[in-house]
Amino acid sequence: MITGFELRETSEKGEGIFATKSFKAGDIVMVGVIEKMLNGNHSHASQIGKNEYALHGGLITKVNHSCGPNCGISVNATGAHDYVAIKDISIDKEITFDYAMRNYKIDYFPVKCMCGSISCRGTVTGWQGLSDEKKKEYEGFVAPYLLELDESQ
Ligand SMILES: [Zn+2]
Numbered sequence: 001m002i003t004g005f006e007l008r009e010t011s012e013k014g015e016g017i018f019a020t021k022s023f024k025a026g027d028i029v030m031v032g033v034i035e036k037m038l039n040g041n042h043s044h045a046s047q048i049g050k051n052e053y054a055l056h057g058g059l060i061t062k063v064n065h066s067c068g069p070n071c072g073i074s075v076n077a078t079g080a081h082d083y084v085a086i087k088d089i090s091i092d093k094e095i096t097f098d099y100a101m102r103n104y105k106i107d108y109f110p111v112k113c114m115c116g117s118i119s120c121r122g123t124v125t126g127w128q129g130l131s132d133e134k135k136k137e138y139e140g141f142v143a144p145y146l147l148e149l150d151e152s153q
Contacts, residue, residue, distance in 0.1 A: 003020070003030075004019060004020055004021040004023060004029065005017050005018060005019055005020055005029065005030060005059065005095055006018060006020050006059075007059055007062055010064075010094065012114060012116075013064055013114050015062050016062065016063070016064045016094050016095075016096075017030075017059055017060075017062050017063045017064075017094065017095045018092060018093065018094050018095065019089050019090070019091055019092060019093050019094075019095055020091065020092075021091055022088065022089060022090050022091050023085040023088065023089040024085065024088055025085050025086060025087050025088055026084065026085060027084065027085045028074070028082050028083070028084055028085075029071055029083045029084065029085050029089065029095055030059070030060045030063070030071075030082065030083040030095070031060075031076065031080075031082050032056050032060050032076060032078075032080035032081040032082050032083070033056065033057045033058055033060075033078070033080055034048070034054045034055070034056060034057070034078060034079060034080045035054070035055045035056060035057035035058075036054065036055050037052070037053075037054050038053040038054055038055060039053075040053060041053050041103075041107055044061065046081060046102055046103075047102055047103045047104060047143065047145070048075075048079055048080070048081070048102075048143070048145075049079075049145050050145050050148060050149060054079075054080075056080060056081065060081075060083065063083065063095055063096065063097055064094065064096050064115070065096065065097065065098060065099045065113070065115060065124055066096035066097070066098060066115040066116075066117050067098060067113060067115050067117045067119050067120040067121045068096075068115070068117030068118065068119040068120070069086065069096040069097045069098045069101075070085060070086055070087055070089050070093065070095065070096055071083040071084060071085055071086060071089075071095055071096060071097045071141075072084050072086050072097065072098075072101055072138060072140070072141020072142065073097065073101045073102055073141060073142055073143050074141070075143060075144065081102060081143065083095065083097055084141065086141055096115070098138070099124055099126065100125055100126050100127045100129065100130050100134075100138075100142075101127070101138060101141060101142040101143065101146075102142070102143045102146075103126045103127065104126050104127045104128050104145075104146055104149050105126040105127075105128055106124050106125060106126045106129075127142065127146040127149070127150075128149075
C-alpha cells in the first residue's frame with residue numbers, strides 16, 4: 001500500500017512520523033483505525049467520546065504532539081480519528097497534531113512540552129486548558145465531543 005508517511009527517528013523526541021509526499025490543506029494525511037476500546041483513560045488512549053477511550057492501531061499512534069500542529073482531527077465512519085492537514089505539508093516535514101484536539105484533559109503526560117513550536121504552551125494541556133483564540137483557530141479540526149463537554153461545563 002502506498003502511504004504518504006513513514007516512521008523516522010527524530011533528533012530530540014524519539015520516533016516521529018514524517019511526510020514522504022506533499023499534502024494540501026484539507027487532505028486526509030492518515031486514516032485512523034480503532035484497535036480496541038478501553039474502560040478508561042491511560043497514557044496511550046485516545047478520547048473518542050465524552051467518556052469513551054480507545055486505542056488506535058498503526059503508525060497514527062506515533063504522531064507527536066505539537067502546540068503548532070500541521071494536522072487536525074476528523075472523526076471517520078468507524079469512530080476513529082483521521083488526521084487532516086490544516087495547512088500544506090511539504091515532503092520530509094514531521095506530521096504533528098495537538099493532543100488538545102482529542103483529549104479534554106491530559107492526565108498522563110510529562111509536564112514539559114518538547115514540541116519546539118514558536119507557539120508552544122510550555123506544557124501539554126488538554127482542550128480544557130486552551131485559550132478561546134486557540135479553540136477558534138482549531139475550529140473544524142477537533143473531536144466534536146470536546147465542544148459538547150465545553151457546553152456542559
Ligand atoms: Zn509545545
